[in-house]
Amino acid sequence: MGTKQFSGSPEDADLRRADSLAREIFSDVANKWALLIIEALGERTLRFSELRNEIEGISHKMLTQNLRMLERNGLVERTVHPVVPPRVDYALTEPGQALRVTIDGLCDWTHRYLGHIETSRHRFDA
């Protein structure tokens, strides 16, 4: 990922394109808020304000911004209900669900190694 060396040959052009696209997507997704949003959604469908409550410390702006990004990449589906007051629901698409599975792995990892990490930190800080 972002590692390969390409020759100057023209037939590598689309490989290089795919590679930079992969890197771009990776940068979109490998971000704290995006991951927390996906994790929060899980299998449920939540409204904007519910997401805001679920994810501690996220600002209005960051939430909308990341939701747009995720929608653009086809990871979340946004459905607007034409009622007043407005109601907007968010849910993961199939690609989003697939991603969520790996993020679950990340969360599991975090909790499994909580202890290791905490002691490692104390050792380091000395």
Place this chain on the structure above:
Amino acid sequence: MGTKQFSGSPEDADLRRADSLAREIFSDVANKWALLIIEALGERTLRFSELRNEIEGISHKMLTQNLRMLERNGLVERTVHPVVPPRVDYALTEPGQALRVTIDGLCDWTHRYLGHIETSRHRFDA
């Protein structure tokens, strides 16, 4: 993750502590450069300059900074060879390897859905 609601009861104190710690670790790790470094290391052991070459676009500063962070959390091991010029090797620890596996999943996901995402973007941008 960063989701739970705690009562004010004192016996929840350590739960809340563990939770905020988990969130902290998550924020450390759920970051583009950290993930790319771990992915670059894989099963190999690389020197500083090799890492710098492997990871396209990372600056000297970001690399050292993230390496320190990963070392502090016990995800990478740093070994200094007392030679001149200096030689410093980095390798993943066992927790680091465990994390790498899930990151591999993330990379696989990226490549599997490259197409989906690209078309989704085009639809969205219209």
Place this chain on the structure above:
DNA sequence: CGGTATCCTCGGCGATACTG
């Protein structure tokens, strides 16, 4: 309620230079 726009600040990050 959800979204967009505007403003303003604070710190992330690159560039550069210097040590061992």
Place this chain on the structure above:
DNA sequence: CAGTATCGCCGAGGATACCG
């Protein structure tokens, strides 16, 4: 070669206010 320190800027992101 690897690491630390300093400076300076640019932009991420919070706060606020206003629409539909």
